[in-house]
Amino acid sequence: MSIKVPESDWFKPPTGSERLWVGVALVWCIVMFLAMPYWHFKGKQNSTGESYAVTPAEFMERVNRFVETNKVGEENGIPIVEPSPGGDAYMVGQMWRWYPILKLKEGQTYRLHISSVDLQHGFSVLPININFQALPGYDHVLTLTPTSKGVFQVICNEFCGIGHHLMTGRIIVE
Amino acid sequence: MGNFLEGRYRTCNTTGLPVCLDAQFFIRAHAVVAVVFFLIGAVAALLLALTRWSAVHLLSAMWFYRVLTLHGLNMLIFWIIFFEIAILYFAGTSLLNTRLFSRRVGWVAFVLMVVGASMVNYIVLIGKGDVLMTSYVPLKAHPLFYLGIIFFAVGTLIAVFNFFATIYIAQRDKTYQGSMPLVAFGALAAAIIAVLTLLHGATVMIPSFLWSLGLIENIDAGWYRLVWWGLGHPSQQINVAAMVAVWYFLATLTTGAKPLNETVCRVAFVFYILFINLASAHHLLVDPGLNASWKIWNTSYAMYLAVLASMIHGFTVPASIEVAQRLKGFTRGVFNWLTSAPWGDPGFASMFLSIVIFGFIGGITGVTIGTEQINIIAHNTLRIPGHFHGTVVGGTTLAFMGLTYYVVPLIFQRDFYFKKLARIQPYIFASGVVLLSLGMSFAGSYGVPRRHWDVNFTGAPLSAGFDAAAHFMLGLLGIGGILTFTGALIFILLTVAAVFFGKSVAGQPFSGWQPAEKFKLSMEIFARKKDETFEAIAHKVPGTVVLVFVLLISFMVYYFANWKALADVWFVR
Numbered sequence: 001m002s003i004k005v006p007e008s009d010w011f012k013p014p015t016g017s018e019r020l021w022v023g024v025a026l027v028w029c030i031v032m033f034l035a036m037p038y039w040h041f042k043g044k045q046n047s048t049g050e051s052y053a054v055t056p057a058e059f060m061e062r063v064n065r066f067v068e069t070n071k072v073g074e075e076n077g078i079p080i081v082e083p084s085p086g087g088d089a090y091m092v093g094q095m096w097r098w099y100p101i102l103k104l105k106e107g108q109t110y111r112l113h114i115s116s117v118d119l120q121h122g123f124s125v126l127p128i129n130i131n132f133q134a135l136p137g138y139d140h141v142l143t144l145t146p147t148s149k150g151v152f153q154v155i156c157n158e159f160c161g162i163g164h165h166l167m168t169g170r171i172i173v174e
Numbered sequence: 175m176g177n178f179l180e181g182r183y184r185t186c187n188t189t190g191l192p193v194c195l196d197a198q199f200f201i202r203a204h205a206v207v208a209v210v211f212f213l214i215g216a217v218a219a220l221l222l223a224l225t226r227w228s229a230v231h232l233l234s235a236m237w238f239y240r241v242l243t244l245h246g247l248n249m250l251i252f253w254i255i256f257f258e259i260a261i262l263y264f265a266g267t268s269l270l271n272t273r274l275f276s277r278r279v280g281w282v283a284f285v286l287m288v289v290g291a292s293m294v295n296y297i298v299l300i301g302k303g304d305v306l307m308t309s310y311v312p313l314k315a316h317p318l319f320y321l322g323i324i325f326f327a328v329g330t331l332i333a334v335f336n337f338f339a340t341i342y343i344a345q346r347d348k349t350y351q352g353s354m355p356l357v358a359f360g361a362l363a364a365a366i367i368a369v370l371t372l373l374h375g376a377t378v379m380i381p382s383f384l385w386s387l388g389l390i391e392n393i394d395a396g397w398y399r400l401v402w403w404g405l406g407h408p409s410q411q412i413n414v415a416a417m418v419a420v421w422y423f424l425a426t427l428t429t430g431a432k433p434l435n436e437t438v439c440r441v442a443f444v445f446y447i448l449f450i451n452l453a454s455a456h457h458l459l460v461d462p463g464l465n466a467s468w469k470i471w472n473t474s475y476a477m478y479l480a481v482l483a484s485m486i487h488g489f490t491v492p493a494s495i496e497v498a499q500r501l502k503g504f505t506r507g508v509f510n511w512l513t514s515a516p517w518g519d520p521g522f523a524s525m526f527l528s529i530v531i532f533g534f535i536g537g538i539t540g541v542t543i544g545t546e547q548i549n550i551i552a553h554n555t556l557r558i559p560g561h562f563h564g565t566v567v568g569g570t571t572l573a574f575m576g577l578t579y580y581v582v583p584l585i586f587q588r589d590f591y592f593k594k595l596a597r598i599q600p601y602i603f604a605s606g607v608v609l610l611s612l613g614m615s616f617a618g619s620y621g622v623p624r625r626h627w628d629v630n631f632t633g634a635p636l637s638a639g640f641d642a643a644a645h646f647m648l649g650l651l652g653i654g655g656i657l658t659f660t661g662a663l664i665f666i667l668l669t670v671a672a673v674f675f676g677k678s679v680a681g682q683p684f685s686g687w688q689p690a691e692k693f694k695l696s697m698e699i700f701a702r703k704k705d706e707t708f709e710a711i712a713h714k715v716p717g718t719v720v721l722v723f724v725l726l727i728s729f730m731v732y733y734f735a736n737w738k739a740l741a742d743v744w745f746v747r
Contacts, residue, residue, distance in 0.1 A: 017715050028485075029478035033478060045743055046746065047460045047746075120395055130744060137394060142746050
């Protein structure tokens with residue numbers, strides 16, 4: 001009993017409604033588990049965590065090379081970069097910007113590498129609301145296919161110091 | 175037979191339980207300190223709500239993050255763990271009919287906890303620890319920040335040791351016959367989870383401390399997150415286990431309820447111990463470094479048995495109340511037992527509202543956003559605090575408030591002033607939390623980030639922002655925050671007034687919240703053996719069945735709606 005010792009024969013299976021509920025709840029819990037492997041194979045949105053070790057300096061070098069090779073314009077002095085469809089794209093989080101601006105094509109698939117060169121950052125694309133973590137030392141590869149056109153905002157949703165709210169970026173999908 | 179020392183115990187005039195006076199001292203000390211930290215956290219909460227409400231935007235960026243750090247640590251760690259240790263002192267002694275193992279050990283634990291918590295708060299307030307509660311590396315705080323947390327954790331471990339040692343001497347002296355009471359069992363589950371949690375804490379905080387001193391060069395950001403969340407989320411499961419134990423306790427005290435089936439309740443507590451760590455993976459679902467199989471397995475252990483445990487308690491507690499009420503003669507219809515429950519008793523109201531908010535808001539949202547793929551549209555948005563304000567504030571804190579309405583008269587032996595205010599306090603607090611949590615959750619659905627000072631991104635080189643609907647939800651958050659704070663403040667003032675200036679009720683039975691004869695009837699129902707009448711009513715509890723199926727249907731709707739929302743976003747692997 002709750003505040004007194006129970007009867008000595010308390011060890012017995014549930015009966016009636018209680019038994020029904022335990023059974024129904026267990027089935028629901030198993031359904032919720034099965035939904036994940038199902039979506040992993042059948043669904044289009046997954047978090048596979050593909051990643052490789054990289055030092056911040058190395059990653060920055062790759063970003064710069066990517067910008068140099070694929071730059072197609074500028075906005076507010078920030079390069080706009082258009083990777084080739086099916087190819088690699090880079091976006092680096094640093095205090096306090098997402099760099100560079102990406103120009104992608106609707107329906108094309110890209111290997112988008114995100115990482116941080118200082119603190120932890122949160123890669124958040126709005127208004128579609130996709131969120132992934134960017135960590136220093138990790139090259140996090142998202143195999144991404146934009147399915148809608150427009151100008152999308154990238155913001156940081158992991159606290160990264162006093163200028164956290166200034167950290168923005170952009171993805172343009174045509 | 176009890177093993178109390180001569181003159182070091184008394185018998186409670188209300189419940190008939192023995193009270194070890196040494197344990198009583200520590201219950202009082204920990205409860206008072208808990209409320210002090212709760213006050214700090216609550217003032218911080220108000221300031222934060224008034225900043226996130228974009229039309230008000232009260233604090234500066236620097237103070238927002240500083241106050242946010244303060245709020246997280248004081249609410250999630252200090253208030254709750256101090257209160258839980260108070261519960262351990264009570265459950266370990268009174269319920270097991272034993273004296274406390276050691277006063278000295280109790281003092282060491284208490285002093286370490288107070289010193290640690292004060293150090294952390296001092297460092298944060300002087301601006302040397304603007305790292306938020308998670309202190310994610312490479313964000314760096316002053317070494318004393320980490321040391322304070324280590325002190326607090328070690329103090330807590332020592333207090334938990336005192337609890338285990340108390341159980342040991344109770345066993346040795348055979349102070350009770352058979353299995354321990356369920357509430358003590360729940361407290362034991364909480365204590366075991368606390369040990370697991372604090373070991374994770376040591377694993378991550380000791381290297382962080384050495385790193386802040388410059389003795390370790392580098393801490394891997396992914397490793398830190400993995401281990402820190404072994405502290406961060408399971409520490410909230412100490413709360414869940416303790417909260418459920420409090421539900422059972424208050425259900426008994428306010429209605430005379432007792433569990434239908436002890437085995438089911440106890441196995442559910444064991445599930446918490448074995449499987450609760452799955453929740454720590456919920457924070458890593460969109461992290462690099464961990465693959466899909468790791469994420470899918472660790473976020474569920476294949477069948478979410480910790481979730482099953484909560485779904486079980488969500489049935490057994492109302493069901494036990496339903497049976498007790500029906501035994502009292504409230505047998506009409508499906509819900510007469512519930513409508514005739516003692517809603518004016520703040521202990522009962524807090525407990526029942528806590529169950530409802532924990533289940534419908536905290537539970538449903540938590541399991542859904544802790545689904546591997548759905549986390550993509552939830553991670554680090556305001557949906558996350560929307561979830562855990564439903565569990566920790568609407569669930570745990572409200573339950574602990576309900577318990578306080580009995581701790582003050584029974585342990586402090588003081589009476590409350592302004593009882594009418596106390597009777598409505600749980601409703602004010604609960605409605606505030608509901609608004610707050612819904613405001614956060616819906617704002618989060620638009621992608622509004624958590625832990626963010628300015629969602630208008632004023633001054634950012636590339637503009638960003640949200641539409642009016644998201645700002646409306648942030649307004650809801652603000653209003654909910656004000657209401658919750660009002661409820662919290664009423665609670666604090668009533669408690670402080672009663673503890674320090676209340677009339678003594680020592681030596682007399684307490685029935686301040688319900689008429690004496692109702693309380694007597696409840697205790698009589700509780701003391702009755704489980705006879706055939708009991709079993710017959712317990713076999714089918716129609717009211718509770720309706721309630722839990724409403725929960726399940728809401729759960730399913732919310733869960734599948736989220737899969738639908740996920741299916742609409744860009745393709746990503």
